[in-house]
Amino acid sequence: MPDPRELLALLATKSIDPATTFGGEPEITPADVAAMLAPLTQCQSRLLRVKYAGEAQDYHLLWSSWFIKLMDRGWSEGDGMVEKLATISLEEHISPNRCWACKGTKGAMIANKHVDCPICYGSGYKYVIHDMQDPWNGRLEWCRRELQKLEQAAVDGMR
Numbered sequence: 658m659p660d661p662r663e664l665l666a667l668l669a670t671k672s673i674d675p676a677t678t679f680g681g682e683p684e685i686t687p688a689d690v691a692a693m694l695a696p697l698t699q700c701q702s703r704l705l706r707v708k709y710a711g712e713a714q715d716y717h718l719l720w721s722s723w724f725i726k727l728m729d730r731g732w733s734e735g736d737g738m739v740e741k742l743a744t745i746s747l748e749e750h751i752s753p754n755r756c757w758a759c760k761g762t763k764g765a766m767i768a769n770k771h772v773d774c775p776i777c778y779g780s781g782y783k784y785v786i787h788d789m790q791d792p793w794n795g796r797l798e799w800c801r802r803e804l805q806k807l808e809q810a811a812v813d814g815m816r
């Protein structure tokens with residue numbers, strides 16, 4: 658079984674290549690992948706589809722459900738800050754670069770123990786530094802960890 662995130666590319670029309678599908682049935686169809694997404698929450702499913710299937714039209718729906726999740730934390734102070742936080746954290750998560758600390762390996766050795774990389778929280782991604790005042794910096798870190806957990810739970814939910 659390949660990583661479900663690789664299968665999500667089947668949902669993207671741009672991934673359909675007549676040269677590779679001609680003359681035979683693909684083993685896994687887009688309908689199969691869609692069925693695998695069925696048990697996920699809307700937020701989980703949208704995150705995977707926007708990030709890995711290139712479904713840009715669902716970005717605003719994903720943003721809305723992520724924004725609502727952040728508002729539910731009670732972070733209402735600061736004019737427009739929750740909107741900014743939702744956008745920054747989501748953009749970082751969807752369009753990542755490789756983590757400088759672990760070189761994308763997601764792990765680190767601390768006191769002779771293999772642990773999740775503390776810089777990227779085990780995601781392998783590089784985060785852009787944003788000039789946000791406390792408490793927003795801490796909240797952005799929370800968002801990064803939560804999005805990584807959300808994606809992992811979504812992938813686990815597809816298996």
Ligand SMILES: [Zn+2]
Pocket residue numbers: 756757758759760761762763764774775776777778779780781782
């Ligand atoms: Zn790292």
